[in-house]
Amino acid sequence: MSREDSFAVARDVEDALQGRDIDELNGHAGYQPGRGYVHPIEAADELLDAALEPFRHDLERRAALGMRTAAVELAMGILLGLYECRDGGCETLLEYSPDYAAERAAQVVDQCAKVGIELRTAELLDLVPEWSTMLR
Numbered sequence: 001m002s003r004e005d006s007f008a009v010a011r012d013v014e015d016a017l018q019g020r021d022i023d024e025l026n027g028h029a030g031y032q033p034g035r036g037y038v039h040p041i042e043a044a045d046e047l048l049d050a051a052l053e054p055f056r057h058d059l060e061r062r063a064a065l066g067m068r069t070a071a072v073e074l075a076m077g078i079l080l081g082l083y084e085c086r087d088g089g090c091e092t093l094l095e096y097s098p099d100y101a102a103e104r105a106a107q108v109v110d111q112c113a114k115v116g117i118e119l120r121t122a123e124l125l126d127l128v129p130e131w132s133t134m135l136r
Contacts, residue, residue, distance in 0.1 A: 006077040009055070013081025016051040017101075020093040044096035052078075052104060056111065063115035071117050076124065078108050083128040106134050 028043035055078050062071040086101040088094035094101070105128075112119055121135050128135070 006073045009074055009077025010080035013055055013078055014084045017048055017085045018092050020047055020051055022091055022093055040096050044093040048093055048100055063117055075112050075117055075119060079105055080127060105131060109134060
């Protein structure tokens with residue numbers, strides 16, 4: 001993977017999250033048999049997590065295979081994509097979960113630390129300045 005690939009991953013993450021329509025909440029929020037009441041924010045988080053999971057799973061896989069450079073580029077792309085989603089958006093699930101991007105970015109940073117992926121923090125600080133405290 002290259003730095004250009006990080007930006008491609010960022011676009012893919014952004015598309016995956018922004019592309020989730022609020023109409024998807026209809027089948028996931030409210031009363032759910034066998035589960036009880038599911039708040040729209042919880043349902044939105046679950047649907048967004050389903051869209052983000054393939055990227056996070058790929059990150060774990062690359063780290064486990066020792067593909068450190070590719071894992072770093074993938075992690076950078078995931079974080080950049082999440083950063084682009086930080087302001088949510090009308091008519092998307094992100095509207096219901098305004099803190100989703102920052103919360104999941106913090107989880108990705110923790111995930112990287114756990115699997116030994118060293119992020120290019122200086123570069124990230126330039127690209128995602130609003131999340132500087134999360135990256136230090």
